[in-house]
Amino acid sequence: MEIYCFLHLNYTSNLINLSRIADAEENLGESEVREAHLAKSLFYVRIGDKAGSLSTYISEKALEQLKVTESKTVAVGQKMDLVFYTLQMGLFDLDFDLISKSIDKAKKLFEEGGDWERKNRLKVYEGLFCMSTRNFKKAADLFLDSISTFTTYELFPYDTFIFYTVLTSIITLDRVSLKQKVVDAPEILTVIGKIPYLSEFMNSLYECQYKSFFSSFAGLTEHIKLDRYLQPHFRYYMREVRTVVYSQFLESYKSVTIEAMAKAFGVSEDFIDLELSRFIAAGKLHCKIDKVAGVLETNRPDAKNALYQATIKQGDFLLNRIQKLSRVIDL
Structure with missing residues (x-):
């Protein structure tokens, strides 16, 4: 039944799209031809999440049609929009190879030109990719850069974006930076109260209220487990957060x-x-x-002493290289 419905839907849509494309090629201009191909691409992108076992076939058809549409596209901004559609497919399927290649492609397009709105959107896409691949430090930096310019509602609502920003920042920022960029950020303060346990989680850590921190963290874990991007890293994130809070507590004491x-x-x-x-x-x-x-x-650990030892080691290595080079020159 699923295959029959898909084939019927695919056949009907192809007839409509093909007739629209043929009509545009015969009677209209290049922009209309591009719009007709884009409509066909978006159709495949939209139905990709409803096809079950056929999703791989649909994804391939969507990528193929997006390439055809790109060949009909001249403007850099429109090419960027096609890359964003590809990124959406990659994020839905968690195809990290496709996402990585698409991000690199988008950055190359920006070298040719591009508006700030699309550049800011790309930061959110790249931040989500970094978070999904456990690069929380870079993800936090990209999310924080996008707080005041967020427009990527096709991925998730602003509440979810703030949720990701706070979680990644807590395990990557030092205490001073966390206060400046997260705890006191007006964009975060206006939204964080809508997310259960998140405000208490963040503030209790900064204010050293460790009992409240553990209780709010317990409530927040269910939210993390249900998130498709964070769930694979749940155990890792749990360890990192506990490392942060234990280190903060012990920092105040010699014993x-x-x-x-x-x-x-x-x-x-x-x-x-x-x-x-x-x-x-x-x-x-x-x-x-x-x-x-x-x-x-x-x-x-003594950071200055460690840096001194590293400098001495690198200096010895450089001297050895110079001595070897001098022997070769003398010969």
Whole structure:
């Protein structure tokens, strides 16, 4: 039944589109011919998500027709719109190879020209691609650049965009940048209250209200699990957020008791001990546990000393290269 309906729909639409294309080629100009081909392309793009097992065939037909339409297109802006249609298909199917190639193609088109509105739209597409491929740092930067110019409603509503922006920013920005770009951002403040638990999640982290942070995070996890782009990275995001909050807590202390930390987070001492031991072993937290005394001792790395050691190492490598080169020249 599904195949019959598809074939009937495909046959009928093709007759309409072919007659429109033929009429445009015989009686109208180049712009009308392009519009007729574009209409056929958009038809395939629209039905791609309703074809079930035939979606691969439809996607191929859509991409093929978009290429035909592109060959009839001269203006850079119109070519960009065709790239956006391709990106929508790639994001729907999570075809990361197609998305990556389309983004590169769009950037090359911008070198030929292009308006700011389309450039800002591309930032959201690229940010969503980065988030879907676990590049949260770049995704946060692109989303933050697009907050005041967001027009990409064909992907998701503004509420969802703010949801992605806050989540990616929390695990990638330092405390000062988070305050400036997210916590105090008027565009975010006007919307964040509409998303359950998100405001409490963000503010409790910044204000060091760790009990509230954990309770709001528990409520937010269901929203993350239901999101098609974040769900594959759910466990990874959970670990990164906990790394951020534990690091923020420990940054204030040279040493602190496990009991005090467990009380601050509203969990048991055994839970904190198990959690921190995993993060310490993975190199995520710079501290050590004195289980006998029940104390956590922080041992933050010295950034300046590390930079000095790296400089010395690179200098030794350069001197060795110069010595080898001098021997070759002497010969």
